[in-house]
Amino acid sequence: MTLLFTIGFLDIDWLDVVDVLLVTILLYQLYKVLTGSVALKIFVGFLSIYLLYLVVKALGMELLTIILGQFMGVGVLAAIILFQQEIRRFLLMIGKTTAFDNDKFFKGFPWRKNDNGNRLNLTPFIEAAKSLAGKNTGALIVFALSSELKMYAESGDLIDAVISKRLLLSIFNKNSPLHDGAVIIADGRIKAARCILPVTDSKDVPASMGLRHRAAIGLTEVTDSVVLVVSEETGQISLVRNGQVFRNLAAADLRSRLNHFLFDIEPKVHTEKSVSAA
Numbered sequence: 001m002t003l004l005f006t007i008g009f010l011d012i013d014w015l016d017v018v019d020v021l022l023v024t025i026l027l028y029q030l031y032k033v034l035t036g037s038v039a040l041k042i043f044v045g046f047l048s049i050y051l052l053y054l055v056v057k058a059l060g061m062e063l064l065t066i067i068l069g070q071f072m073g074v075g076v077l078a079a080i081i082l083f084q085q086e087i088r089r090f091l092l093m094i095g096k097t098t099a100f101d102n103d104k105f106f107k108g109f110p111w112r113k114n115d116n117g118n119r120l121n122l123t124p125f126i127e128a129a130k131s132l133a134g135k136n137t138g139a140l141i142v143f144a145l146s147s148e149l150k151m152y153a154e155s156g157d158l159i160d161a162v163i164s165k166r167l168l169l170s171i172f173n174k175n176s177p178l179h180d181g182a183v184i185i186a187d188g189r190i191k192a193a194r195c196i197l198p199v200t201d202s203k204d205v206p207a208s209m210g211l212r213h214r215a216a217i218g219l220t221e222v223t224d225s226v227v228l229v230v231s232e233e234t235g236q237i238s239l240v241r242n243g244q245v246f247r248n249l250a251a252a253d254l255r256s257r258l259n260h261f262l263f264d265i266e267p268k269v270h271t272e273k274s275v276s277a278a
């Protein structure tokens with residue numbers, strides 16, 4: 001490899017520069033994923049022990065090297081168990097930035113369409129959300145994109161029904177046995193209700209947002225789905241994607257955002273505030 005320059009006894013070539021650059025990008029992405037969660041502190045702890053291990057190894061302190069080396073070995077396993085959620089989020093983020101997971105790649109995939117191959121009709125969702133918001137009835141509707149969210153659908157009651165405003169209103173009616181939890185929409189159908197979603201542990205979520213919003217944020221942190229939330233307390237309608245909450249949407253904004261998030265149709269008007277919880 002061509003030598004670029006020398007710092008003391010260190011010979012630096014192009015490969016070293018690329019190596020350092022890649023590690024910097026990787027660490028920055030990791031920091032972005034971990035920031036705001038307790039996992040960041042654990043990660044910094046591990047990193048400090050690893051740096052200490054490198055120093056004592058370089059100094060030739062054998063006993064400490066063996067002890068820290070053993071700790072690092074077990075530490076990797078412990079980190080995988082402790083950081084399960086963060087590792088998933090990190091891999092998902094890498095996947096999202098590759099051309100393979102490009103939105104356009106999935107544009108033609110069947111779960112964005114109904115049985116007849118038509119684009120999902122958004123009107124029942126918008127009408128239902130308006131009606132639920134007017135009565136301060138909480139709701140959580142998940143739109144599956146590149147994944148059918150089978151695992152989450154199976155945590156609730158499978159329905160597999162044709163989408164209609166009336167059915168959505170019946171599900172979220174406070175007296176309905178199905179109203180608790182989330183409804184999952186995939187393949188242009190109501191796949192399941194009463195589904196349990198992963199709750200985010202982000203500290204950036206405003207205190208005004210309850211568990212319903214936290215569940216919506218949590219799911220969008222680990223999948224590329226889009227979640228519609230109607231707050232029981234305020235009656236506000238929000239959309240959540242990539243851990244980001246688009247709050248207080250009027251019907252027109254809701255439609256334009258959904259068109260954008262689900263079908264890549266550029267929005268015309270945006271008046272809502274957004275809160276980043278990722």
Ligand SMILES: Nc1ncnc2c1ncn2[C@@H]1O[C@H](COP(=O)(O)OP(=O)(O)OP(=O)(O)O)[C@@H](O)[C@H]1O
Nearest residue numbers: 180181182196197209210211212213215231232233
């Ligand atoms: N992990 C979860 N997965 C799916 N649904 C959930 C989850 N956690 C809470 N929910 C839904 O949220 C409902 C109530 O949550 P909570 O009382 O915190 O909401 P809230 O105070 O009305 O807040 P928000 O303003 O977010 O609606 C639950 O009855 C349930 O339907």
